[in-house]
Amino acid sequence: MKIINVDAYQIFDSRGLPTVEAVVELDSGICGVGLVPSGASTGQFEALELRDGDAARFQGKSVYQAIANIKTELAPALAGKEVSQQAMLDQIMCEVDGTANKSRLGANAILAVSLAIADANAKAQGLPLFKTLAPTCSANLLPLPEIQLVGGGAHAQWRTDIQDFLIIVNGAKSYNDTLEVTSNIYRTAEGMLKQRGLLAGAADEGGFWPTFDSHEAIFEFVVEAIQRAGYQPGRDVSISLDIAASDLYSDGQYHLPLDGKSYTSEEFLALMLDWCERYPVLSIEDPFADTDFAAWKAFTREVGDRIQIIGDDLFTTNISRIEQGITEKLANSVLIKLNQIGTVSETLKAIEVTQNAGWLPVVSARSGETEDAFISHLAVATNAGQLKVGSFTRSERMVKWNEVIRIERALSGYSEFVGGSIFQQLKQLEPA
Numbered sequence: 001m002k003i004i005n006v007d008a009y010q011i012f013d014s015r016g017l018p019t020v021e022a023v024v025e026l027d028s029g030i031c032g033v034g035l036v037p038s039g040a041s042t043g044q045f046e047a048l049e050l051r052d053g054d055a056a057r058f059q060g061k062s063v064y065q066a067i068a069n070i071k072t073e074l075a076p077a078l079a080g081k082e083v084s085q086q087a088m089l090d091q092i093m094c095e096v097d098g099t100a101n102k103s104r105l106g107a108n109a110i111l112a113v114s115l116a117i118a119d120a121n122a123k124a125q126g127l128p129l130f131k132t133l134a135p136t137c138s139a140n141l142l143p144l145p146e147i148q149l150v151g152g153g154a155h156a157q158w159r160t161d162i163q164d165f166l167i168i169v170n171g172a173k174s175y176n177d178t179l180e181v182t183s184n185i186y187r188t189a190e191g192m193l194k195q196r197g198l199l200a201g202a203a204d205e206g207g208f209w210p211t212f213d214s215h216e217a218i219f220e221f222v223v224e225a226i227q228r229a230g231y232q233p234g235r236d237v238s239i240s241l242d243i244a245a246s247d248l249y250s251d252g253q254y255h256l257p258l259d260g261k262s263y264t265s266e267e268f269l270a271l272m273l274d275w276c277e278r279y280p281v282l283s284i285e286d287p288f289a290d291t292d293f294a295a296w297k298a299f300t301r302e303v304g305d306r307i308q309i310i311g312d313d314l315f316t317t318n319i320s321r322i323e324q325g326i327t328e329k330l331a332n333s334v335l336i337k338l339n340q341i342g343t344v345s346e347t348l349k350a351i352e353v354t355q356n357a358g359w360l361p362v363v364s365a366r367s368g369e370t371e372d373a374f375i376s377h378l379a380v381a382t383n384a385g386q387l388k389v390g391s392f393t394r395s396e397r398m399v400k401w402n403e404v405i406r407i408e409r410a411l412s413g414y415s416e417f418v419g420g421s422i423f424q425q426l427k428q429l430e431p432a
Contacts, residue, residue, distance in 0.1 A: 001026045001083045001124040006075035006113055008067045013038050013368035014396040015204060018051075018063050021370075022070055022112035024120045026083055032120025034112040037339055038368035044246075044290065045316040047342040050106025066109035073105060074113050083121045090114050090343035107342035114343040115374055128410055129374070133381035134348055142175040142408055142417045143379040143387035144168065145401065146240050146283065146362065147182050149189055149225070150210070150218055151203020151391070153244050159209055161256045164242035165222050166207075166388070168282055170420025171236035175404060178419075179392075181229075181237060186392045189225040204367040205390030206397050214259050219279050234280035238420075241275075242285040246313045249289035265295045276303055282423065283308035285335060285362075290314045296330040305427050308333045310362055317341040317350045326357040332426055333360040336384070338375070351382045358429055360422065365389040369396040373403035380407050385422045 005025040013019045015038075022034045038049060050066045057064075077096050081089055093113060097105040122129040130139055146168050152160030167185060169178040189208060193199040198210040212218045219239070226233045233239075245268075248254045254268040255261075263271060265288070272287045288295040290313040300309050312335035315321045319341075322334055334354045338347050354361045363379040365388065379387040389400040408415045 001028055001030065001120075003078050003081050003083055003117075003120075006070060006078055006116075008070040008109070008112060010063055010067060011035065011370070013370055014394065015368045017061050017368055018058050019368065019370065020063050020066050020070070020108045020112040022116045024078075024083070024113065024116040026120055026124060028124065030120055030123045032083075032116040032118070032123055034115025034117075034119060035370040035372040035374075036108045036112045036115070037366035037370060038108070039337070039339065039366040044313070045318055045321060046340045047101045047107035047316075048103035049108045049339065050103070063106075063108060066106040066112075069105040069109045070113060074109065078113070078117075083117055083124060086114075086117060086121065087345040089117055090345040094343065102342045107339060111339050111342045111344075114345070115338070115372075118344045118374075128407070129377040130381040130407055133344070133377060137381060137383055139381050139383065140411055140415050141380065141383040141385055142404060142415050143363065143385055144170070144172075144417075144419055144422060145178050145182065146386060146388040147186075148203070148205050148207035148391040149186065149222055151205055151207035153242075153247060160212060160215065160218060161248060161258050162215055162218070162241060163244035163247070164205075164207065164240075164285075165218055166240040166242065167222070167226070168238050168240050168420070169236070170238050170282060170423070171231075172419050173417075174419075175408060175417050179401060181231060182392050184229040185225050185231070185237065188229040189221070192221070192225060192228065202391070202393065205365075205369075206393040207391040212258070215256065219275070223279065238280045238282035240283035240285070240308075241281060241287075242312070243272075243287045244313070245286050245292075246289045249292070254289075265292055269295050269298055272299060273302060276307055281307065282420075283310060283333075285310035286312045286314060293328065293330060297328065300329055300331055301431060304329075304332050304429065305431070308360060308423060308426065310335050312337075312364075317347060319346065319350050319353055322350055322353050326353075326359065329430075331359070332429055333362060335388070336361050336363045336378075337366060338378070339366060347378070348382065351384060355382075358425060360385065360425060362386040362388055365397070365400065371396055371399055373399050376400045376403035376407065380404070385418065
């Protein structure tokens with residue numbers, strides 16, 4: 001099946017901002033599509049999302065140049081090529097771009113086409129996407145969800161400084177159990193906020209957006225919601241945090257305006273350790289700035305055998321940065337975002353490098369999402385074991401959770417779910 005045409009046009013993400021959709025057409029008439037997400041809290045080492053910067057059009061957020069780059073440069077380079085050669089096609093596009101961070105053509109342009117190639121290849125083979133993305137993998141592990149309950153930081157106009165308070169149903173015995181428990185906790189939390197007169201909108205990813213007096217109050221709210229829903233914190237349901245600490249770090253200190261406090265690196269490390277001791281925290285993402293390697297190492301040394309420590313801004317799905325982190329034992333988990341690196345094949349390689357080190361990959365959505373469910377297939381295709389797409393509301397989030405249900409049905413009894421036991425792997429890692 002050969003590529004005969006590549007087209008693209010502007011669509012809109014879940015925040016109503018422009019993004020790119022690409023279509024790859026094969027000589028058989030089959031078409032694959034690729035829809036690109038977009039982040040609000042972006043790391044400095046991410047591949048470049050190209051926007052036009054024309055204030056007269058969508059306040060500078062339009063993506064017409066990225067679309068033009070697809071039509072005038074990527075389409076001719078891919079014409080006549082075999083669609084099944086994902087890695088080769090991705091490499092061709094990277095070479096046409098010619099920059100280390102895909103800044104000339106735009107990572108959003110390249111990723112849109114890369115996603116569409118993967119989709120077209122699956123359709124050409126008459127197979128679901130999760131079976132063709134990583135064909136040498138057993139591809140049957142259903143992911144454990146990580147689901148936002150309270151949004152903050154750049155995702156919620158800095159109502160809180162910590163970006164996400166999430167829950168992980170680590171006691172669940174099945175994927176459907178995780179959704180039922182999450183639904184119960186989400187609705188319980190909603191009722192608590194209504195009762196207190198605090199229910200006021202949702203963050204970019206669907207989590208609640210109330211006003212709290214302190215981060216301690218948020219912890220107490222989340223723990224109470226878990227308990228009121230009938231579950232035991234820590235045993236049945238645990239807390240996951242996305243600190244997004246690079247956004248809090250300036251002038252050599254970490255700043256938490258909500259608490260009216262600033263911390264040195266050593267003091268912020270002590271705060272993170274204190275939170276892990278006082279609350280049922282199972283996972284922490286970006287607890288320190290992406291340049292504060294000493295704090296990452298010390299934290300991993302202290303709690304890396306029992307807490308998942310995820311690098312997002314630290315690694316940005318970049319293979320060389322992940323390899324550096326593995327060598328220096330900076331963390332034990334990597335957040336995987338397709339648009340941080342810009343191609344499907346590089347994303348697959350990033351997951352492979354993570355897993356080969358005994359670390360845990362967490363496949364993730366962005367704050368600006370689409371109705372596409374590609375990452376649900378990616379999580380299962382690679383047996384990643386975890387999926388983070390936001391909260392338990394809004395269709396651009398629910399489509400990802402729902403797609404895993406469909407994948408489980410397609411596996412017809414051959415699926416596997418290990419749930420919270422995936423974190424046992426952390427105990428086997430050599431201490432930092």
